[in-house]
Amino acid sequence: RTVYVNGDYLPETEAKVSIFDRGFLMADGVYEVTSVLDGKLIDFDGHAVRLQRSLDELDMASPITKDDLLEVHRKLVRLNGIEEGMIYLQITRGAPDDRDFAFPDPETTPQTIVLFTQNKPGLADNPAAKKGMKVISIDDIRWGRRDIKTVQLLYPSMGKMMAKKAGADDAWMVQDGFVTEGTSNNAYIVKGNKIITREKSNDILHGITRAAVLRFAREAQMEVEERNFTIEEARAADEAFITSASTFVMPVVEIDGVPLGDGTPGRVAPRLREIYLDESRKAAV
């Protein structure tokens, strides 16, 4: 695989980052995951805008312009022959001479930028979407700025492992009785014809897929309500689903061992998945 590191395209075995990198020592970095369908980028613009916002919120300069970033994405897709898959992008505050809590001077410590591709043939036709997934609920004990897409992913990883141990696929996190989001996705329930999802705040990541799916839902005259919901309300819902760049729209058929409806994907989530895949393919770059 050819990867990108600080301006160079290299075989992955030759790519190197310093042990003093603040991404490695302090999780001082941000990331984006963009999916690729038909060899094209889905929602590149949304991801580039959110990346800039994450950098701004952390007072981190960007080592690359948006136009160059698009070029790097496209070149990696081409060099690695990706038809379906993902591109992972990470920017960290770089590698100062020594470990220190204070931010280094960006003039002398350039940011580190890394991109690599993940080949996932069959991503759009994922059979898991036909079956639906199972989630458990866990406490949300993450920090208070989940709107910034940082590489601090230890608790979400632990949540994923708790789900696996319980025989489920993912965990929905709950704060003060209300669902925030999944370990790496936004969470939704469906009651009747109404799609309900938590409103945007510092409590959740502002999903790029979320924005697109809510737009497509409204355009299709579906009712959308952005409000908090409890895990009890979710367990009693007609349907549930998640969204993310790598799963698109994925039905949830069981919460904490309680099947939703008849325990198979309902009407709304599969329809939204189809609309999302159709529309975002048309708009892909």
Ligand code: PLP
């Ligand atoms: N919420 C969290 C915590 C995530 O990590 C992600 C994606 O990684 C999402 C939501 C979904 O965001 P997007 O649709 O931009 O992939």
